[in-house]
Each structure stands twice: as structure tokens, then as C-alpha cells.
Amino acid sequence: MQRTLNRHGLYALMIALFISLCGLAHAADPLPKSGPLLPEKAKALIASQGKKLAIVDVRTQKEYDTNHIKGAKLIPVEVIEQNLDKLPEGPVLIVCRTGRRAGIAYDIIMKAQPQRQNLWYLQGTPVYHPDGTWEFL
Numbered sequence: 001m002q003r004t005l006n007r008h009g010l011y012a013l014m015i016a017l018f019i020s021l022c023g024l025a026h027a028a029d030p031l032p033k034s035g036p037l038l039p040e041k042a043k044a045l046i047a048s049q050g051k052k053l054a055i056v057d058v059r060t061q062k063e064y065d066t067n068h069i070k071g072a073k074l075i076p077v078e079v080i081e082q083n084l085d086k087l088p089e090g091p092v093l094i095v096c097r098t099g100r101r102a103g104i105a106y107d108i109i110m111k112a113q114p115q116r117q118n119l120w121y122l123q124g125t126p127v128y129h130p131d132g133t134w135e136f137l
Helices: 002-027 038-052 061-066 083-087 100-112
Strands: 035-037 055-056 094-095 119-122 125-128 134-136
Touching: 035 038, 035 100, 038 094, 038 119, 038 134, 055 061, 083 100, 094 100
Parallel strands: 035 119, 055 094, 094 119
Antiparallel strands: 125 134
């Protein structure tokens, strides 16, 4: 009887461990390769990373003051090379009005920091709504 209980306990432990490991595999979905992200991929990245993802807006101060993604850090593309030390650590998504300046900023950063990982730029257009929400097109 004791041997049967131990065997059942061992099986239960193995099953619990297997289920836990399966859950971890799904929870740690890989991040996309650094570079351009289309709007749907950028939305998915924001949803999956939450506050771990920093958003850097590379438009002008005037554009930023008009509308911006809440919590985005402004570093205009014209001065990004002199302000590389102000880039947040960890995963970063770069945005602008059309994706052109974001791509230029990405190239500047990668040239200066070729080892940098988890850096993307939106290849699309953010649309800002009066209620403070936004979407990518």
C-alpha cells in the first residue's frame, strides 16, 4: 500500500512538473527580430511587453506636444546621435509620423550600438484620437 501511494505521488509530481514547463514555454514567446515592425506586429509587441517596452518618439517637440503615445519618451531624430545615452535600457519601439524618421533613428542607433537587441521601429503611421487613445495604420 505504501509503495502504491509513493508511486502515485511520484506520478502526480511528474505531471505537475510537465504542466508547469509547458506553461513556461508558452509564456516566454520569443520577441520579433530587431528592425521594422508592421502595425499589427507593433501592437502585439506592445500588448505582450507592457511596461517593459519603452516607446521613443523621434518627431519634433511641436509634433510631440500636439499628440503622442502616453509614456513615450521624446528624442527627436535630429539629435538622437548626441543623445544615445538617453535611450532607455531594454526593449524599445521607435515611432514617428510615417515610419521614415523612425527608420533613420533605428539606423543611427544600430550603427553606434551594433550589439543592441530588442530595438524596433514602427513601419506605419500612429493615429491619435481626441480621447488620448491611438492606433497604428
